[in-house]
Amino acid sequence: MSPRKKLIAGNWKMNKTSADAVALAQEIVSAVGKQTEVDVVVCPPYTSLESVAKVLDGSTVKLGAQNVHPEASGAYTGEISVAMLRAFFASSVILGHSERRTYFKETDAFINQKVIASLKGQLRPILCVGETLGERESGSTLRVVQTQLEGGLEGVSKDMATSVVIAYEPVWAIGTGKVATTEQAQEVHAFIRTLLGKLFGETIAQKIRILYGGSMKPQNAPELLAQKDIDGGLIGGASLEARSFLDLVNAAAAVK
Ligand code: PEP
Numbered sequence: 001m002s003p004r005k006k007l008i009a010g011n012w013k014m015n016k017t018s019a020d021a022v023a024l025a026q027e028i029v030s031a032v033g034k035q036t037e038v039d040v041v042v043c044p045p046y047t048s049l050e051s052v053a054k055v056l057d058g059s060t061v062k063l064g065a066q067n068v069h070p071e072a073s074g075a076y077t078g079e080i081s082v083a084m085l086r087a088f089f090a091s092s093v094i095l096g097h098s099e100r101r102t103y104f105k106e107t108d109a110f111i112n113q114k115v116i117a118s119l120k121g122q123l124r125p126i127l128c129v130g131e132t133l134g135e136r137e138s139g140s141t142l143r144v145v146q147t148q149l150e151g152g153l154e155g156v157s158k159d160m161a162t163s164v165v166i167a168y169e170p171v172w173a174i175g176t177g178k179v180a181t182t183e184q185a186q187e188v189h190a191f192i193r194t195l196l197g198k199l200f201g202e203t204i205a206q207k208i209r210i211l212y213g214g215s216m217k218p219q220n221a222p223e224l225l226a227q228k229d230i231d232g233g234l235i236g237g238a239s240l241e242a243r244s245f246l247d248l249v250n251a252a253a254a255v256k
Contacts, residue, residue, distance in 0.1 A: 004209050006225065006252040007165065007232035009041040009064060009126060010239025011094055011213075012048075021048035025055040027242035033059030037253045039232070041092050042239070046080055053088045064092035067100060068123065070113035082121030092124040094234070096152055098171045108151025115152055119160045126165045126234065127152045128213065129192070133172035141170075142191055149195055161200040166192055166210045167234040173214025175236055182223050185212050189229035218247035225255045 016024065021044045032040055033056075043064035044052045053063050069079035085093060095118065096111040111127070118125045129148040131141040149166065156164065168188050170180050180188075189210050196205035212224050213234030224230050232252055238244040 002228070002231065002255075003206055004231045005039055006037075006255060007039040007041065007209050007211060008245075008249050008252050009092070009094075009165075009167075009211065009232070009234050010043060010245055011066060011097070011234055011236050012042065012044045012239060013066065013099075013236060014045060015240055016044065016048060018048045018051045021045070022051050022055055024240070024242055025052045025061075028245060029055055029059045029061055031242070031246050032249050033061050035249075035253070036060055038249055040249055043092070043094055049085070049088045049090060053090070057089075062092065063088065063090045064094065064126070065090050066094050066097070068093045068095070068114055068118060070110070070117040072117075082117050082123050085123060086121060090123065092126055092165070093118050094126045094128065094167075096128045096148065098128060098130060098169060098174060102171075108148055111152050112154045115164070116155055119156065119163060124163050124165060126167050126211070128167045128169050128234070130169040130171050130174075130214070136170065136172065141188065145188060145192065146195060149192060150199070153199060156199075158200050158204055161196075161204050162207045164208060166196075166208065167213045168192060168210060169213035169234060171214075175215070177215050179215040179217075179220050179224075180212070182227055185224055186227040186229060189227065193229050216248065218244055218251060221248050221251040222254065225252055 041062045041064045065085045095114050100106045115125045131144040135144045209231035211232045211234045212230050216233040
């Protein structure tokens with residue numbers, strides 16, 4: 001049995017009005033809002049954080065955000081701070097998602113600033129790393145993942161490290177329906193855990209959860225979640241409907 005509790009996190013991306021987000025959150029809470037076997041996090045867009053927070057209140061489902069700015073306040077038009085997220089009782093934040101790296105040119109150094117600011121503000125970073133198809137095909141998957149991981153975690157102390165969650169998300173599998181094979185995923189997860197061991201020591205590395213993300217669906221989840229170093233999923237498309245998201249939570253609960 002894994003020493004780590006499974007975590008299923010839904011990344012709703014730029015989907016759902018506040019009313020739609022509330023309706024989805026209500027369905028999730030009524031189905032799994034009392035269970036404690038699996039940690040469940042939903043990450044709505046900023047515009048729905050407050051309304052979804054109210055729905056989650058008193059349940060075991062936690063609130064996450066999809067991004068944050070590293071500065072505490074100031075002239076950063078369009079941005080949101082850690083304290084603003086904490087004010088809605090958000091407990092996690094997705095950082096370094098490949099869509100932010102690609103479309104918004106986020107670098108490892110900038111992502112690292114966000115990781116540090118989040119940890120200092122008691123917000124759990126879900127740090128995403130992963131290679132593109134070209135990088136996999138040219139044999140540089142592990143090098144890319146290592147650079148992103150070490151860059152993103154620069155300056156994170158051992159004390160803070162257990163609060164971090166890593167998400168391995170091969171870019172070629174995100175939203176494409178192409179899922180990594182269990183062998184491909186487990187190989188990279190094991191590699192990440194080895195790197196975490198080098199950074200923070202083996203005991204801490206064994207406590208850090210590493211999620212898989214990239215077209216995870218109820219059909220492929222049981223096999224992925226049964227892998228030794230796969231501690232849950234970061235779910236995009238399948239988190240937008242209650243049925244598929246709940247099936248993923250149940251799949252995680254069924255892994256012994
Ligand atoms: C994601 O964007 O984090 C993701 C994993 O998306 P999808 O599940 O749709 O591939």
